Amino acid sequence: MRRAAFGAALFLALFLVLAFLTLPIVAIFVHTSPGDLISSLGEEDARDALWLSLQTSLAALTVIVIVGTPAAYLLATREFRARSVVVTLIELPLVLPPAVAGIALLASFGPKGLFGGALDDAGIELVLQTAGVIVALTFVAAPFYLRQAQEAFAAVDRNLLDAARTLGASEARAFIRVAVPCAGQGITSGLALAWGRALGEFGATLMFAGSFSGITQTVPLAIFARFSSDFTSALALSGVLVLVSAALLLSVKILGRSMVLGGGAA
Amino acid sequence: MASLAVIATCLEGLVGCGGGGESSDQVVVSAAASLDTAFRDYVDAAGIDAKISFAGSDELAAQIRQGVRPDVYAAANTTLPDQLHKEGLVGNPTVIATNALVLAVPNDSQIDSLDDLTEPGTTIAMGDPAVPVGSYTRDVLGKLAAEQRGAIFSNVRSEEPDVSGIAGKLTQGAVDAGFVYVTDVTASGGELKAIQLPADLQPDVSYGAAVVSGAKNPEGARAFIDGLLRGDGARALRNSGFKPPPG
Numbered sequence: 466m467r468r469a470a471f472g473a474a475l476f477l478a479l480f481l482v483l484a485f486l487t488l489p490i491v492a493i494f495v496h497t498s499p500g501d502l503i504s505s506l507g508e509e510d511a512r513d514a515l516w517l518s519l520q521t522s523l524a525a526l527t528v529i530v531i532v533g534t535p536a537a538y539l540l541a542t543r544e545f546r547a548r549s550v551v552v553t554l555i556e557l558p559l560v561l562p563p564a565v566a567g568i569a570l571l572a573s574f575g576p577k578g579l580f581g582g583a584l585d586d587a588g589i590e591l592v593l594q595t596a597g598v599i600v601a602l603t604f605v606a607a608p609f610y611l612r613q614a615q616e617a618f619a620a621v622d623r624n625l626l627d628a629a630r631t632l633g634a635s636e637a638r639a640f641i642r643v644a645v646p647c648a649g650q651g652i653t654s655g656l657a658l659a660w661g662r663a664l665g666e667f668g669a670t671l672m673f674a675g676s677f678s679g680i681t682q683t684v685p686l687a688i689f690a691r692f693s694s695d696f697t698s699a700l701a702l703s704g705v706l707v708l709v710s711a712a713l714l715l716s717v718k719i720l721g722r723s724m725v726l727g728g729g730a731a
Numbered sequence: 732m733a734s735l736a737v738i739a740t741c742l743e744g745l746v747g748c749g750g751g752g753e754s755s756d757q758v759v760v761s762a763a764a765s766l767d768t769a770f771r772d773y774v775d776a777a778g779i780d781a782k783i784s785f786a787g788s789d790e791l792a793a794q795i796r797q798g799v800r801p802d803v804y805a806a807a808n809t810t811l812p813d814q815l816h817k818e819g820l821v822g823n824p825t826v827i828a829t830n831a832l833v834l835a836v837p838n839d840s841q842i843d844s845l846d847d848l849t850e851p852g853t854t855i856a857m858g859d860p861a862v863p864v865g866s867y868t869r870d871v872l873g874k875l876a877a878e879q880r881g882a883i884f885s886n887v888r889s890e891e892p893d894v895s896g897i898a899g900k901l902t903q904g905a906v907d908a909g910f911v912y913v914t915d916v917t918a919s920g921g922e923l924k925a926i927q928l929p930a931d932l933q934p935d936v937s938y939g940a941a942v943v944s945g946a947k948n949p950e951g952a953r954a955f956i957d958g959l960l961r962g963d964g965a966r967a968l969r970n971s972g973f974k975p976p977p978g
Contacts, residue, residue, distance in 0.1 A: 693790045
């Protein structure tokens with residue numbers, strides 16, 4: 466009897482989770498006909514925003530993967546004294562409100578920020594530029610990837626890496642041919658989380674990069690700009706973002722699975 | 732299951748608080764971002780228990796259209812309160828103050844007229860067309876010669892959702908100039924300076940406030956708006972640089 470009650474409680478909990486997390490998304494599509502979705506893409510501003518979101522989030526993701534993967538590998542495989550401090554610092558942006566991230570970016574890379582003068586001397590302009598959007602996205606999304614990649618590398622069987630080295634593989638080769646494929650699923654799920662976070666970024670982008678169609682107005686900013694003047698079009702664009710994000714999430718998951726299979730065969 | 736009951740009770744408490752169920756004197760106000768300083772001073776001086784959310788007037792109007800019910804709606808124009816009144820969402824709007832649109836620049840800037848904005852390389856922030864400050868700005872620029880207007884628009888780098896975004900971009904040096912209200916320059920505490928617009932370009936910037944239909948505290952809302960016309964609220968508005976309503 467008690468067992469049945471516990472089972473029922475579990476199901477109830479899952480039902481509540483599912484209902485609460487999916488209802489708002491269902492509501493978007495209840496209010497938006499497929500026609501609205503398509504016609505929202507007819508607006509040039511909306512297409513610009515979508516294109517800009519894809520470009521900037523991909524650019525941010527590229528930087529995150531290229532620099533973040535080896536960094537996560539180091540954190541996962543070496544013990545050093547300040548390791549836990551480093552991990553905490555890296556994860557800090559995860560818990561920062563976007564507005565804080567925006568202010569922090571302005572205070573560091575803005576014209577009056579810590580490095581503003583140095584950037585200006587180097588002829589690099591970030592604030593109110595597309596490059597600034599990429600900086601904002603990288604800042605908020607990187608910790609999601611780093612965290613997942615680090616866990617994935619930590620879970621890789623050390624014996625496999627040792628075996629690779631014994632068989633004459635260099636450190637770098639063991640990293641690329643053994644560690645990365647073995648950690649593939651964790652890495653790709655980190656990739657999906659980081660991508661999702663980058664696509665959804667709003668506050669830091671608005672504060673650091675501003676909002677200008679075609680230059681800095683990503684989809685979330687375009688949705689916000691429409692919120693007051695044209696709620697239907699804001700909903701439709703939201704629907705498009707949901708679909709794009711879902712498609713990305715799904716394809717990254719599929720990629721992750723095939724990487725694992727491929728890695729197992731190698 | 733007992734713990735679920737505890738959680739449910741907690742949630743009820745939270746929801747109750749959010750709805751203002753406990754203190755019936757509290758006035759919930761949705762106000763234009765440019766009223767920030769003035770309204771905070773008013774509430775402090777008069778000892779009013781108020782919960783104020785500041786944002787772009789258009790955004791607050793959209794929330795009211797989506798079913799959000801504050802007690803008072805105060806906008807940076809009269810168009811939005813009039814529209815909401817026609818839709819039956821707010822009572823008859825009252826003009827509470829007037830303001831002036833200015834060109835704002837950092838206090839050490841060389842820019843001193845609209846002409847300087849046409850220089851290539853000058854960067855400008857203005858309000859999004861949907862927010863009152865952005866629509867006033869477009870009214871002003873619409874009166875300029877096409878060539879000058881085009882040159883100014885090509886220097887715009889950001890269309891911000893409210894005045895605080897424009898002021899922030901200016902004080903951070905992200906842009907060289909921006910169109911805000913004279914009251915925002917006052918509120919910047921000397922970081923920004925205002926360049927008056929030529930009198931024939933100055934738009935009529937009137938602030939309208941109204942009691943929201945279905946307000947939980949209509950008496951408090953009425954008293955809040957009356958206080959803006961005379962007494963502590965009027966004083967706070969003057970101190971922030973707002974002018975009294977005409978007549």
